[in-house]
Amino acid sequence: MFVPLIFNGGVYRHEELENLVEDLGGYVILKNFAQTEVTMFIIVPEEDVDRVREMVEVLKGELKEAPLAGSEIAVVVPTISIHHLPHPSCDVAEYLRRKGAKSNMVGLSRGVGKRLARLTGFEKELINEHDVAVFMFGNFKHCILEKLKIIKDITVPVVVTGYPRIEVEGMRYVSNFGRFVGKFSRESEIELLEKVAKAVEKCVEEKKRELGEIEIPPYYIKAEIERQIPEVSEALSPAPITVKLDGVRVKLPYEKYGEKIRKVKILDSRIEEFCDVYPSVVEGQTIVKLVT
Amino acid sequence: MRLVIESPDEEGKEAYYRTVSTILSESTVRGSIREFYIYADPKEPLVILAITFSKxxxxxxxxxxxTLKAAKEGVIAVCENDKLMPEVLRILWEKVGSDKVEQLSRYEVMVKENLSEEILNAVVYDPSKELMTGLIDIIVRTIPEGFRIRKYMQVEGKIVIVASEDLIKEEWIKMAEKILRGDYVRTADF
Incomplete structure (x- = not known):
C-alpha cells in the first residue's frame, strides 16, 4: 500500500530525498521549483513513511499528506470573467492543488445565465478527460436546478457548489458556497474549501474502488515514459506528464510521439498491450488510459 | 449607505446580500452611494438594480x-497628495513633454519650462468622472453575468438598470419606472 505525500523544502539536498523515495520503491509524481523552494508530490510504501519523515526532518522541510495525489481535477466555472475569477474558482483550484491534485481551470464559453447555459462538444470531451469535475454555480436555487441539466453529459464523477441547501441526485453538492467575490480567508470560508476537497476526495476514492486493483500503476507508466522518451522533459508545461487515476496525460503531440508512447516497454510488455493511447482534445497532448 | 435586496427566493437573497456587500465594501465610491436597491427574481429571470448617489x-x-517653487532651470512643482500625483505627472508629460519633466522626489517634480495658463487650469481630479467609473464597475460586478439584455434609466442622482437574459417585458419597465420615482417593489406584493 502506497501513501501519497507532499514535500515542501529547500532545493539544497532535495535529491537525497528523491533518491530515498526511489530506493524505497516509491515514485516522485510531480516536482516543481519556485526559486529556492521545491515542492514534490511523492508516494512511498506505507511501512517506510517514518524513514521519509526522518529524512525530511534532516532537510528541515515540511511533509504533508496528499489525499488527492495522482488525480486530475477540472474546476469548471461559467466564464473566466471578473464574476468568477480570481475568487472563488482560483481559491478552490489552489486548495485542491495543496491536497495533491493536479487541478485545471475550465472556463466555459456559454456557461452564463439560466436558459443560455450549455456545454460545447469540446468542453464536454475536455471535462470527461479528467478524473473528477467540480462545477461552481451561483446563488439562486432556481438557476442552479436549471443549470444542473448541462451536467447530464458528463461521465466523470461531479461535485457541484452553490449557495442554497438542495439535494441533488447522482452528484455531490456543497452548499453555502455561491458567488463569492472576496478571498477565502476566514475560518468558516476555509471550512467550505475543506468541504469541497472532502467531496472530491470521496469521488476519487469511489473511482479508485471502481478501477479495482491496478497491476501497473499510472506513476510507474509515468516513470517509464520519462525514462524511455527523454523529449518529454523538454515540454514547456510545469507537469510534462500528469498522473491520473486511470492513466497519464503526456504533453507531447500524438501525431509525432503516439507510436513511440505505444512502444514504451513496461516490465515484459509494451504500453499498447494494456493501455489505450489516443490524442487529447487539447492540442499537443496525448492520453494514455489503462484498459480495465 | 442603505442596502436593500428584495427577492422571492429567500436563500438567494441572503447569498446576494453577501455578494453585493463585498462588492460595495471594495468599491472606491461607496461613500457617494446613499442607497443600493436590488430586486432579483430568478424565475422570470429579472434583476432590477437602483443606485441612489450624491455627488x-x-x-x-x-x-x-x-505649489510652485522657483528654481535655477525652471520651476519645481510640489504636490503632497499621493493619489493626485500620477495625474499631475501625466498632465506635465502631455503638455510639456517628458524630456523636460524630472521627478526629484515622491512629492516634487522639476519642470524645465515655465508653466502655461493651460496647465495651471487643467483638471486633476473630477469627482463625477470618478463616481461614474466606480458605479459602472459596481453595476458590471453586481448584475449576473448572463443577464445581458439591459435597459438603463437615469434621473438626477439615481440610476436604475433592468437586466434579464430574455427580452425585457413592458411590466418590468413599469416596475423600474416606479423604482425610479422612489416606490420600491416589495416581495410581499408578488
Whole structure:
C-alpha cells in the first residue's frame, strides 16, 4: 500500500530525498521549483513513511499528506470573467492543488445565465478527460436546478457548489458556497474549501474502488515514459506528464510521439498491450488510459 | 449607505446580500452611494438594480493641488497628495513633454519650462468622472453575468438598470419606472 505525500523544502539536498523515495520503491509524481523552494508530490510504501519523515526532518522541510495525489481535477466555472475569477474558482483550484491534485481551470464559453447555459462538444470531451469535475454555480436555487441539466453529459464523477441547501441526485453538492467575490480567508470560508476537497476526495476514492486493483500503476507508466522518451522533459508545461487515476496525460503531440508512447516497454510488455493511447482534445497532448 | 435586496427566493437573497456587500465594501465610491436597491427574481429571470448617489467633492485644478517653487532651470512643482500625483505627472508629460519633466522626489517634480495658463487650469481630479467609473464597475460586478439584455434609466442622482437574459417585458419597465420615482417593489406584493 502506497501513501501519497507532499514535500515542501529547500532545493539544497532535495535529491537525497528523491533518491530515498526511489530506493524505497516509491515514485516522485510531480516536482516543481519556485526559486529556492521545491515542492514534490511523492508516494512511498506505507511501512517506510517514518524513514521519509526522518529524512525530511534532516532537510528541515515540511511533509504533508496528499489525499488527492495522482488525480486530475477540472474546476469548471461559467466564464473566466471578473464574476468568477480570481475568487472563488482560483481559491478552490489552489486548495485542491495543496491536497495533491493536479487541478485545471475550465472556463466555459456559454456557461452564463439560466436558459443560455450549455456545454460545447469540446468542453464536454475536455471535462470527461479528467478524473473528477467540480462545477461552481451561483446563488439562486432556481438557476442552479436549471443549470444542473448541462451536467447530464458528463461521465466523470461531479461535485457541484452553490449557495442554497438542495439535494441533488447522482452528484455531490456543497452548499453555502455561491458567488463569492472576496478571498477565502476566514475560518468558516476555509471550512467550505475543506468541504469541497472532502467531496472530491470521496469521488476519487469511489473511482479508485471502481478501477479495482491496478497491476501497473499510472506513476510507474509515468516513470517509464520519462525514462524511455527523454523529449518529454523538454515540454514547456510545469507537469510534462500528469498522473491520473486511470492513466497519464503526456504533453507531447500524438501525431509525432503516439507510436513511440505505444512502444514504451513496461516490465515484459509494451504500453499498447494494456493501455489505450489516443490524442487529447487539447492540442499537443496525448492520453494514455489503462484498459480495465 | 442603505442596502436593500428584495427577492422571492429567500436563500438567494441572503447569498446576494453577501455578494453585493463585498462588492460595495471594495468599491472606491461607496461613500457617494446613499442607497443600493436590488430586486432579483430568478424565475422570470429579472434583476432590477437602483443606485441612489450624491455627488461629493469639487473639481480640483492643477493650481489647486500644486505649489510652485522657483528654481535655477525652471520651476519645481510640489504636490503632497499621493493619489493626485500620477495625474499631475501625466498632465506635465502631455503638455510639456517628458524630456523636460524630472521627478526629484515622491512629492516634487522639476519642470524645465515655465508653466502655461493651460496647465495651471487643467483638471486633476473630477469627482463625477470618478463616481461614474466606480458605479459602472459596481453595476458590471453586481448584475449576473448572463443577464445581458439591459435597459438603463437615469434621473438626477439615481440610476436604475433592468437586466434579464430574455427580452425585457413592458411590466418590468413599469416596475423600474416606479423604482425610479422612489416606490420600491416589495416581495410581499408578488
Amino acid at each position: 461629493s467633492g469639487e473639481v480640483l485644478k492643477f493650481s489647486d493641488v500644486v
